[in-house]
Amino acid sequence: MLTKKVSLKRNSKEDKMSKKIWNVGIIGLGGIGDSHMNNLLKVANTRVAAICDVNTQAVEQVGDRLNLAADKRYSHYKELISDADVDFVISGVSNKYHADILKCAIEFSKPIVSEKPFTRTMEEADELLALYEKNPIPCMIGFSYRYRPCFQYVKELLEQGALGQIRHIAAHYLQEENAPMFNHEYTWRFNKEIAGTGILADIGSHMVDAARFFVGEFTKVAGMMSTFIDHRVDPRTNQPVKVDVDDFAGFQCELAGGVMGTFYTHKNAIGTNNQFNITLFGDLGTVRISVEKPNEVHLSVRDGENLELIDKIVHLESGNRKLMLQDFVDSLENNSNSYFFPTFMDGYRNQQVMQMIIDSSRDGVARSN
Numbered sequence: 001m002l003t004k005k006v007s008l009k010r011n012s013k014e015d016k017m018s019k020k021i022w023n024v025g026i027i028g029l030g031g032i033g034d035s036h037m038n039n040l041l042k043v044a045n046t047r048v049a050a051i052c053d054v055n056t057q058a059v060e061q062v063g064d065r066l067n068l069a070a071d072k073r074y075s076h077y078k079e080l081i082s083d084a085d086v087d088f089v090i091s092g093v094s095n096k097y098h099a100d101i102l103k104c105a106i107e108f109s110k111p112i113v114s115e116k117p118f119t120r121t122m123e124e125a126d127e128l129l130a131l132y133e134k135n136p137i138p139c140m141i142g143f144s145y146r147y148r149p150c151f152q153y154v155k156e157l158l159e160q161g162a163l164g165q166i167r168h169i170a171a172h173y174l175q176e177e178n179a180p181m182f183n184h185e186y187t188w189r190f191n192k193e194i195a196g197t198g199i200l201a202d203i204g205s206h207m208v209d210a211a212r213f214f215v216g217e218f219t220k221v222a223g224m225m226s227t228f229i230d231h232r233v234d235p236r237t238n239q240p241v242k243v244d245v246d247d248f249a250g251f252q253c254e255l256a257g258g259v260m261g262t263f264y265t266h267k268n269a270i271g272t273n274n275q276f277n278i279t280l281f282g283d284l285g286t287v288r289i290s291v292e293k294p295n296e297v298h299l300s301v302r303d304g305e306n307l308e309l310i311d312k313i314v315h316l317e318s319g320n321r322k323l324m325l326q327d328f329v330d331s332l333e334n335n336s337n338s339y340f341f342p343t344f345m346d347g348y349r350n351q352q353v354m355q356m357i358i359d360s361s362r363d364g365v366a367r368s369n
Contacts, residue, residue: 020045020333021045021046021047022045022046022047022087022088022329022332023047023049023050023085023086023087024040024046024047024048024049024050024086024087024088024089024090025048025049025050025051025052025080025081025083025086025088025089025090026048026050026051026052026089026090026092027051027052027053027077027080027081027089027090027091027092027093027101028052028053028091028092028093029051029052029053029055029058029059029062030053030058030092032092032115033053033090033092035092036090036092036113036325039323039324039325040090040325042323042325042326043323043325043326043329044326044329045329046325046329048066048068049068049072049085049086049087050068050072050073050074050080050083050085050086051063051066051068051072051073051074051080052073052074052075052076052077052079052080053075054075056075059073059074059075060073072085077091077093077097077100077101077104078104081101081104081105081108081110082108086110087111087332088110088111088112088113088138088328088332089101089105089110089111089112089113090112090113090325091112091113091114091115092115092142093115094188094194094195095117095119095120095188095194095195095196095201096120096188096193096194096195098114098115098117098118098119098120098124099119099120099124099125099127099128101114102114102119102128102139103127103128103131105137105139106128106131106132106135106137107131107135109135109137110137111137111138111139111328111332112137112138112139112140113139113140113142113325113328114139114140114141114142114347115141115142116141116142116143116201116205116206116209116347116350117196117197117201117205117347117350117351117354118141118347118348118350118351119196119347119351120194120195120196120197120201121196121355122351122352122355125347125348125351125352128348129348132344136344137344138328138331138332139343139344139347140324140327140328140331140341140342140343141342141343141344141346141347141350142324142342143205143206143209143213143342143346143350144324145206145209145210145276145291146209146213146324146340146341146342147321147322147323147324147327147340148289148291148294149294149295149316149317149321150289150290150291150293150294150295150296150297150316151210151213151289151340152321152340153297153314153316154214154278154280154287154289154297155213155214155339155340157287157299158214158280162284162285163280163282163283163284163285163286163287164282164283164284164285165257165282165283166214166215166257166259166280166281166282167259167260167281167282167283168259168260168261168262168280168281169211169214169215169255169259169260169261169262169278169279169280169281170261170262170263170278170279170281171207171210171211171261171262171263171276171277171278171279172207172263172264172265172275172276172277173203173204173206173207173265173275173276173277174265174266174267174269174272174275174276175203175267175269175272175273175274175275176267176268176269176270176271176272176273177267178228178229178247178266178267178268179267179268179269179270180229181270183233184232185232185233185234185235186232186233186234186235186240186241186243189202189245190232190241190243190244190245191244191245192244192245195245196245197225197245197246197249197354197358198227198243198245198246198247198249199245199246199247199248199249199265199266199267200225200246200249200265200354200357200358201354203265203267203276204249204263204265204354204357205350205354206276207263207265207276208263208350208353208354209342209346209350210278211253211255211261211263212346212349212350212353213340214278214280215255215256215257215259215261215280216255216256216257216259217255217256217349217368218253218254218255218261218353218356218368219253219254219255219256219367219368220253220254220356220367220368221251221252221253221353221356221357221360221367222251222252222253222360222364223249223250223251223252223356223357223358223360223361224248224249224250224251224361225246225248225249225250225357225358225361226246226247226248227243227245227246227247227248228247228248228266228268229243229247229268230242230243231243247266247267247268248264248265248266248268249264249265249266249357249361250263250264250265251263251264251357251360251361273292274291274292275290275292276290276291276292277289277290277291278290284301285299285300285301285302286299286300286301287299287300288300294316295315295316295317296313296314296315296316297313297314297316298311298312298313298314299311299312299313299314300312322338327340327341328341352368356368
C-alpha cells in the first residue's frame with residue numbers, strides 16, 4: 001500500500017486578513033450555537049456581539065460569559081437581525097424556524113449562515129427563492145462537510161479529470177443513536193410539523209449535497225423511506241408519542257452526465273459513530289473517503305501495460321485548510337465565493353432533491369423539471 005502526504009492548495013489572497021472586526025449575532029444557543037461560537041474563536045477579526053434564544057436563562061448565562069450588554073441579549077430573532085450593530089448572523093435553530101429566519105435576513109439585507117436543511121417544505125423554499133431573487137444577500141447554508149480536507153482533495157481530483165469519466169457515486173450515512181436499545185427520547189426531530197422530514201433532512205441532506213458537490217444536479221430519483229420505531233417516550237410526560245417522520249431513507253438516482261447514484265441513511269446501525277462514507281467510481285480509478293478520517297483519501301488505479309492495481313492512501317495535512325466560517329468572512333471581505341462555498345441556491349437545490357425523494361417514495365420515480 002502506497003502512502004503520500006499532500007497539502008491542500010490555498011490562494012495567497014486567503015492569507016490576507018482585513019482589519020475590520022465583524023460583529024456576529026448568534027441565534028440559537030443550543031449545541032450547534034456552542035459549536036459555532038467555538039469555531040468563531042478560530043476566525044480572525046470576529047466577535048460575538050449579540051445573542052438570541054427563546055430560553056431566557058440560556059441567554060443570561062451565555063451573555064454573562066461573553067460580557068454582553070443587556071441590550072444585546074435578545075429573545076426574538078427579528079430583534080437581533082434588525083440590530084444595525086450586527087454585521088452578520090449565524091442561525092442554529094430547529095428546522096421549523098429556518099425559513100422565517102432566512103426571510104427576516106432577506107428583509108433586513110443581513111448576511112447569514114443558516115443551518116441545513118434549507119427549509120421544511122418545498123413551499124417554504126419557493127417563497128424564499130422569490131424573495132431572494134428580489135433582494136439577494138450573502139448566504140451560506142451549513143453543509144459543513146465540504147470543508148473537510150478529503151472532500152476538497154477529491155473535488156480537485158475530479159476537476160483535474162484524474163478519475164476519468166465518473167460512472168457511479170455511492171454513499172451511506174449511518175449512526176446508532178436511534179436504535180431501540182438506547183431508548184432515545186422523543187424530540188422535535190421526530191415531529192413532522194417541526195422537522196419537515198426525519199433522517200432525510202437531518203443527515204440525508206448531507207448525502208444529497210455531497211452528490212451535487214462532486215458530480216452535479218440530480219435528474220431523476222427513485223426513493224424509499226420508512227419509520228423503524230413508530231413511538232418514542234416524551235420525557236416531559238413519560239408517555240409514548242407517535243413518530244410521524246422517516247428514520248430510514250434510501251434512494252437511487254441519475255445525476256448530470258448519466259452518473260448513477262446509490263444512497264442510504266439511518267441511525268439504527270449498531271457499531272457506527274458518524275459513518276459518512278462516499279465512493280466515486282471512474283473509468284480511470286476509484287476514490288473512497290470517510291468523514292471519520294477527514295485527512296485520508298483512498299485511491300485505487302491501474303497503471304502500466306499490465307494494468308497493475310495500485311492502492312494509495314493519500315494523507316492530507318489539515319493545517320492549511322480553510323474553516324467554513326472563515327470562508328464566509330472572506331466572502332464578505334472579497335465580495336466573492338470560493339468554489340466549495342455552499343450558497344443559498346445550494347440550499348434551495350438540496351430541498352428540491354429531498355422533495356423528489358419524498359415524492360418518489362410515495363408515487364414512484366420522480367424527475368427534475
